[in-house]
Amino acid sequence: MKKCLLTEAFxxxxxxxxxxxxxxxxxxxxxxxxxxxxxxxxxxTAEIVKITIYPLDKEKIIKIxxxxxxxxxxxxxxxxxxxxxxxxxxxxxxxxxxxNQLLYECYLNxxxxxxxEEILQQSLEKIKxxxxxxxxxxxxxx
Numbered sequence: 725m726k727k728c729l730l731t732e733a734f735x736x737x738x739x740x741x742x743x744x745x746x747x748x749x750x751x752x753x754x755x756x757x758x759x760x761x762x763x764x765x766x767x768x769t770a771e772i773v774k775i776t777i778y779p780l781d782k783e784k785i786i787k788i789x790x791x792x793x794x795x796x797x798x799x800x801x802x803x804x805x806x807x808x809x810x811x812x813x814x815x816x817x818x819x820x821x822x823x824n825q826l827l828y829e830c831y832l833n834x835x836x837x838x839x840x841e842e843i844l845q846q847s848l849e850k851i852k853x854x855x856x857x858x859x860x861x862x863x864x865x866x
Contacts, residue, residue, distance in 0.1 A: 730816045730829045733765040734866045735783055755779035761865065763831065765814055778813050783865035784835045785813065788848075790828045792855035799854045803828075806847045810834060825856075836862045 738760055759779030767774040790803075800818070811833040819827045834840040845860065852858050
């Protein structure tokens with residue numbers, strides 16, 4: 725089975741980000757000084773490379789990836805109800821691939837093995853049967 729993948733991400737220490745490595749000014753990035761870590765998300769297609777950077781106060785978060793076909797609208801509503809209980813750092817939005825499969829990814833500001841992640845797992849069990857793939861993975865400091 726193909727792994728659902730819209731983005732790649734990693735966390736790095738803020739002080740490891742070279743001011744010249746991206747050739748962009750981060751001077752307006754107010755939270756940079758007060759955040760020890762950065763979540764760096766890369767979205768790469770044949771046409772574009774998109775990099776998004778988020779300040780973080782922890783070195784581990786989780787990513788949820790989903791892939792499915794003919795997902796009922798009610799299942800999407802349940803998913804949105806579940807996710808509204810968590811701090812979403814980044815979301816792909818609902819996307820469709822060439823095979824008309826729904827793809828979705830989001831990064832949540834919680835850690836694996838935390839009470840929040842346990843509750844999230846239990847909540848997602850309700851909608852898991854509607855997806856060919858529903859993956860929860862840890863994104864951590866490199």
